[in-house]
Amino acid sequence: MDRNDHRKLDQLRAGRSELENHYVDELLAGRLDRRQFLRKGAVIGMSSTLMGAVLAACGGANNSSSASSTSSAAASGTPKPGGTLRLAQQAPATAINPLTIDDAGGLNMLAQTGEFLVFDNNLLLKLQPMLATSWTPSAGGAVWTFKLRPGVKFHNGQAMTAKDVVYTFKQLSDPKLASNALSTFTSVLSPDGVVMVDPMTVAFHLEAPNGNFPYLVSSDNYNAIIVPDGTDFSKWQSTFVGTGPFTLKSYTQNVGASFLANPAYWGGKPYLDGSTYTFYTSQPPQILALQGGQVDAIVQFTAQGAQSLLNSSSYNIIKLKSAGHRELSMRNDQAPFTDPRVRQAVALAMGRPQMITALLLGAGQLGNDSPFGPRFPSTNTSVPQRVQDLTKAKQLLTAAGHPNGFSAPLVTEQYQEIPALAQVMKADLAQVGITANLKIESQASYYGKATYGNSDWLDSTMSLVDYGDRGVPNVYLEAPLTSNGPWNAARFKNTTYDNLVKQYVAAVDLSTQQQLAGKIETLLLAETPIVVPYFLDGLTATTQEVHGVNPTSISAIYLNKAYIS
Amino acid sequence: MAIFILKRVGLALITLWILSVIVFLAAQVLPGDPARAILGPLAAPSAVHALDHQLGTDQPLLTQYWHWISNFVHGNMGKSYSYQTAVAPLVIKALGHSLELAAVVFVVVVPLGILGGVWAALAAGKPRDRIISVVGLSSTVVPELVSGIILILVFGIALNVLPISATWPPGASLPTQLYHLILPAIPLVLILFGYIEQMARAGTIEALNSDYARTAILKGLPRRTVIRRHILRNSLLPTITVVATQVGYLIGGLVVVETLFRYQGIGSLIVNAANAKDFPMLEAGILVIGIVFMVATLVADILYSLLNPRIRYQAAE
Numbered sequence: 001m002d003r004n005d006h007r008k009l010d011q012l013r014a015g016r017s018e019l020e021n022h023y024v025d026e027l028l029a030g031r032l033d034r035r036q037f038l039r040k041g042a043v044i045g046m047s048s049t050l051m052g053a054v055l056a057a058c059g060g061a062n063n064s065s066s067a068s069s070t071s072s073a074a075a076s077g078t079p080k081p082g083g084t085l086r087l088a089q090q091a092p093a094t095a096i097n098p099l100t101i102d103d104a105g106g107l108n109m110l111a112q113t114g115e116f117l118v119f120d121n122n123l124l125l126k127l128q129p130m131l132a133t134s135w136t137p138s139a140g141g142a143v144w145t146f147k148l149r150p151g152v153k154f155h156n157g158q159a160m161t162a163k164d165v166v167y168t169f170k171q172l173s174d175p176k177l178a179s180n181a182l183s184t185f186t187s188v189l190s191p192d193g194v195v196m197v198d199p200m201t202v203a204f205h206l207e208a209p210n211g212n213f214p215y216l217v218s219s220d221n222y223n224a225i226i227v228p229d230g231t232d233f234s235k236w237q238s239t240f241v242g243t244g245p246f247t248l249k250s251y252t253q254n255v256g257a258s259f260l261a262n263p264a265y266w267g268g269k270p271y272l273d274g275s276t277y278t279f280y281t282s283q284p285p286q287i288l289a290l291q292g293g294q295v296d297a298i299v300q301f302t303a304q305g306a307q308s309l310l311n312s313s314s315y316n317i318i319k320l321k322s323a324g325h326r327e328l329s330m331r332n333d334q335a336p337f338t339d340p341r342v343r344q345a346v347a348l349a350m351g352r353p354q355m356i357t358a359l360l361l362g363a364g365q366l367g368n369d370s371p372f373g374p375r376f377p378s379t380n381t382s383v384p385q386r387v388q389d390l391t392k393a394k395q396l397l398t399a400a401g402h403p404n405g406f407s408a409p410l411v412t413e414q415y416q417e418i419p420a421l422a423q424v425m426k427a428d429l430a431q432v433g434i435t436a437n438l439k440i441e442s443q444a445s446y447y448g449k450a451t452y453g454n455s456d457w458l459d460s461t462m463s464l465v466d467y468g469d470r471g472v473p474n475v476y477l478e479a480p481l482t483s484n485g486p487w488n489a490a491r492f493k494n495t496t497y498d499n500l501v502k503q504y505v506a507a508v509d510l511s512t513q514q515q516l517a518g519k520i521e522t523l524l525l526a527e528t529p530i531v532v533p534y535f536l537d538g539l540t541a542t543t544q545e546v547h548g549v550n551p552t553s554i555s556a557i558y559l560n561k562a563y564i565s
Numbered sequence: 566m567a568i569f570i571l572k573r574v575g576l577a578l579i580t581l582w583i584l585s586v587i588v589f590l591a592a593q594v595l596p597g598d599p600a601r602a603i604l605g606p607l608a609a610p611s612a613v614h615a616l617d618h619q620l621g622t623d624q625p626l627l628t629q630y631w632h633w634i635s636n637f638v639h640g641n642m643g644k645s646y647s648y649q650t651a652v653a654p655l656v657i658k659a660l661g662h663s664l665e666l667a668a669v670v671f672v673v674v675v676p677l678g679i680l681g682g683v684w685a686a687l688a689a690g691k692p693r694d695r696i697i698s699v700v701g702l703s704s705t706v707v708p709e710l711v712s713g714i715i716l717i718l719v720f721g722i723a724l725n726v727l728p729i730s731a732t733w734p735p736g737a738s739l740p741t742q743l744y745h746l747i748l749p750a751i752p753l754v755l756i757l758f759g760y761i762e763q764m765a766r767a768g769t770i771e772a773l774n775s776d777y778a779r780t781a782i783l784k785g786l787p788r789r790t791v792i793r794r795h796i797l798r799n800s801l802l803p804t805i806t807v808v809a810t811q812v813g814y815l816i817g818g819l820v821v822v823e824t825l826f827r828y829q830g831i832g833s834l835i836v837n838a839a840n841a842k843d844f845p846m847l848e849a850g851i852l853v854i855g856i857v858f859m860v861a862t863l864v865a866d867i868l869y870s871l872l873n874p875r876i877r878y879q880a881a882e
Contacts, residue, residue: 093841094603095649100616102605175609178600178616182609234649253648253655254829254837255732278730281833282824284714285730289827292722292729444597444840447606457606479607487607 009057012050017136019044022509024054031511035125039377040510042127043214045135079548081271083564084258087557088286089299091254091279096237098225099171102180104555105279107222108299109251111556112259112275113155114225114242117146117165118218120471122320122538122552125375127214131160131226131243141209141508146217148200152266154228155247156239162196167229169194169204169217181223184216184475209506211513212472220471222554245270245560254279271548271563290315290541296564297542300555303361304417309541310361316546320538322553323375324469325367326421327480328410328531329489331461336406341396343528347386348393349428352533359417359424363539367532370524371476372517374535375469375553377510380518386525393432405433411456412438412464413446421533422464436462450487458489465489469538469553477501477520481529492529566870573866577859584855585637585848589630592844598622599646599842620646622844633845637852643845647838655834656849660816660857663830666731667815669746670753671808678758679804682765683797689770697762705759712752713825720748731828749826753819757811764807768800775799798872805872809865817854 013021023041026032032040034055041051092106098114101107117132132146152160170191172181179185193205206213217224225242227233240248245267246259258276263269278295280286283305289295291308301309309315330337330346337343347369356364365374368386372379397405412422419440426436441456446465448455457463467476479487482498500523504516524530538553545565550558600616601608617623621632636643642652678701685697704712721729733745772778773796781791816831823830831850838846 093837094647097649100603100612102603102608175611176615178604178612178619180604180608180612182612183607186609186611237649253650254834278732278827280827281837285825285827288714288717288722288729292717292725294728294730442596443606444595444602444842447601448596449598450601450606450608451610486610 005057009054012053012057016046016050017044018139019137019509020046020050026509026511027054036377036510038124039126043212044137044508045214047134048128079271079561079563080565081563082273085272085275085297085546085549085559085562085564086295087275087277087297087299088280088289088295089277090555091281095234096240096251097233098223098227098236099177099179099181099233101223104300107554108556109240109257109277110222110225110242111219111244111558112246112257112277113240113244113248114227115244116217116219116221116224117148117226118214119558120215120218120220120552121550122322123318123550125321125377127218130219131165132217135214137211137213137508141206141211141213141506143203143205144210144213145197145201145203148202149266150200152243153264154243155241155262156228158228160226160228160243161199162202163199163229165202165226166194166196167231168224168226169202171233172223179223181221184221188213188216208502209508210474211506211508212474215471218471219552219556220469220554222556246275249274265560267560270560272559275559290543293543296546297540297549297557299540299551299557301539301541302416302536303363303539304359304420306539306541307361310363314544316542316544318540318542318549318551319363320540320551320553321365321373321375322469322536322538323371323373323467323471323473323476324538324553325371325373325467325476325532325535326418326464327467328425328462328464328533329480329529330531331489331491332493332529333491334461336400336402336408337461339400340527341400342402345393345396345400345432346429346434347528347531348389348396349432349434350425350531350533351388351428355421355424356534359420360534360536363537364534365537367534368521368525369528369530369532370521371467371473371532372521373532376473376517378473378504378513378517380514380521383518383521383525388428390431397432397434402433405435407435407437408461410436410438410462410464411446411460412440413443413457413466414440415443415466418464418466425464425533458487460489463489474505477504481524490529492527494523494527497523497527566867569870570863570867573863577856577863580859581852581855585634585852586630588848588851589626589633589844592839592842592847593626595839595842597842599844602841602843603647622646629844633848637848642849645838645846646843647841647846648843652845652849655846656831656853659829659831659834659850660853662828663816663819663832664857665742666746666749666753666819666822666828666830667812669743669750670757670815673750674754674757674761675808677754678761679765679801681758681762682767682804683769683792683800685762686766686769686773686800687792689766689773694766698766701759701762703759704755705757707752707755709752709756709819709821710825712755713749713822716748716751717825729826731823731826749822749828752822753815757815760807760811761804764804765800768803769796772796772799802869802873805865805868809861812861813854813858816857817850 027037038051090105092109093103096109098110116130119128119130121128131149133149135146137144172179173185173189174191187207195203197203245262245265247262249258249260251257256278260274261270283301286298290298330343352366412418422438426438429436447457452458457465479485481492483493500516500520507513540551547563548561599622600613604612645652681697685694688694717729720727727748728745731745731749733742778795781795818832819830820832820836823833835850
């Protein structure tokens, strides 16, 4: 960096907040690489122009990795306007109601016409402005203020203002309503905390400081599309009214949906004239439809059963790092799992790379028995990865008084590759003398009422469950692992852990988050209340003529920059 | 005959009522509750309570059942829990689809099965009989999933001559609709051909060995006349029974074929409703299948009595 660059950087730094300057320091010191700087800067609301200027001024000071766009998904060549993209997706399981939607098929419908304050761009692993142009935390991170994008119109012609945003979030966070977003907002945000500052500014007064709050109002929280003030959510499916690049043409339950380009879109009219979605209730017909040329893209698929796509060069496969994972919990309050050595032995028996190869056909990342995975910038990668060690596992079992092993029930659900994973786990455990008695249940029986005493998921001695993708690990760290968490299937109670998580959630800057993540990861490895064998990649397939689609790992797909060559 | 039909209809109504009670009770035994099925396993308990209250599923069972049945007898099938829209149009549309596919299959498989069976029986024990029977029985045991995928791979993808999705574009004409139903119909024809062919064959052989057939042949009637006038009519009797019992399967039991060929039939509608504990949809779907099944059995009984005067006289007495 020469003197000129220094002067430029000083100019850029003048007048910026303490936190923003802190990140610039971190970048200069090499503790943040360029990609992490972009990601973290976006969380605290630094504009991309500012971050770009800072990076330019820093020049080659730190180019360990660049914010590269991901392979096939990035638009290449000159976009060609026109055409209708045909996509296959899972049929929405319920009414298209922004308040109650929980399934992959339904949430992608919301994302076609609806938009969020913030967009979590999973291709770049970075937050981007959507309906909010900027956002800033108060010192400590208990109040977050969002500036709204001017000139945005709903599909009904009405201008979007703070009133609409306040209405949306008051509904979503209202504990008296059937809001699915409550699983994120409970003890984070209550309706009273949503405040209109002026017609284009909204402030969120949180119940506790939260360093990653922008993720909770981003596309990760799929219920949080901004709807006009006073919208009846249960009737939303007749209009699909939003601010997005596409408007509803038709929607037929169980059959499909079609959308038209919105010429008045604030981000410019999309290249496509429109899109049509065909709904399927299982994966094989979707793959056949892509191969047979009846659709141009599959919104999301799982690796199992998709060998023909993954092994073919005729399709663009977009792989996204996701935080979706499988979690094996062991009842810390039930023998023999009261002894941490027994729990460690279980974790050491697992052959993780083989699981990824066999069950996910390579489309996954190693898990290290904590919810921290490659999707999160805060993950502390200096904590060593746990690897299979049968000898050590046997030693631990002997030391714990089980030289000949033991047998224990392992209950799980019929979902994606999980029954096969349970079989592999059983085989791995057998190698160290542990007999896992598998019980594979339908999802409804397995989850039951999802409260303690009424749920095989939460009550079984060993329980193997799925967790879907989220933009921040907060829910994974709290609900299944804190002493009073509602999904603590392991009955893990550790006050040191509880305090670390509280600090982590509140921490606004990345180095503190990473430092705390390191402590949490180390503590979880020592205690091993859960085994996280792997994280599943999000998979999207298109034909080679499709460009510029932007999928997310929660199985939504954004088509505003998509085109067909 | 009129009394016979009235009696049967009365019995059918009672059966349907009992069916509705059984479905209601069975739905209560299914794990999970409707609100949680909609909101997902990880939804906040307060949200689940709010939605259960909204749907009325937090009320006592008797109240829920009374509410549903009083609406149903007034012709109101209610509102789907999952989709928040009226059940009737969804069920009627799905039933229409199922009936259309079933009709295509019947039109192909019934004449084919009867002809095959009679032709095999006329050469009983000879190679022709063996070949027809072995092929028929073998195709019966090939699961729809297997034959369906092979058909899709061959005709839909490799040769690319037939559409792999049975759902036709909106507003398609009848020929186009039938064109879309060719592939999904074949696995079903394969499964049913064996049954019908075997029943027709057995009936024909029995009739061929009967005294009246021997008499007819001995009195010098041409072989063709004997078969048409004496054999065919008698050999059809058991075949009709078999066909009638397959109606239930063809209307409501095609979940695999409907899923594979993406066809919105009533079978998958019911399975989805059961998974989602969408009780109004489940009841409506099952009762509709029940009605179809009973109508089919009634028609079969009437046909049977027309072909077999012995039964007709008994009923009239």
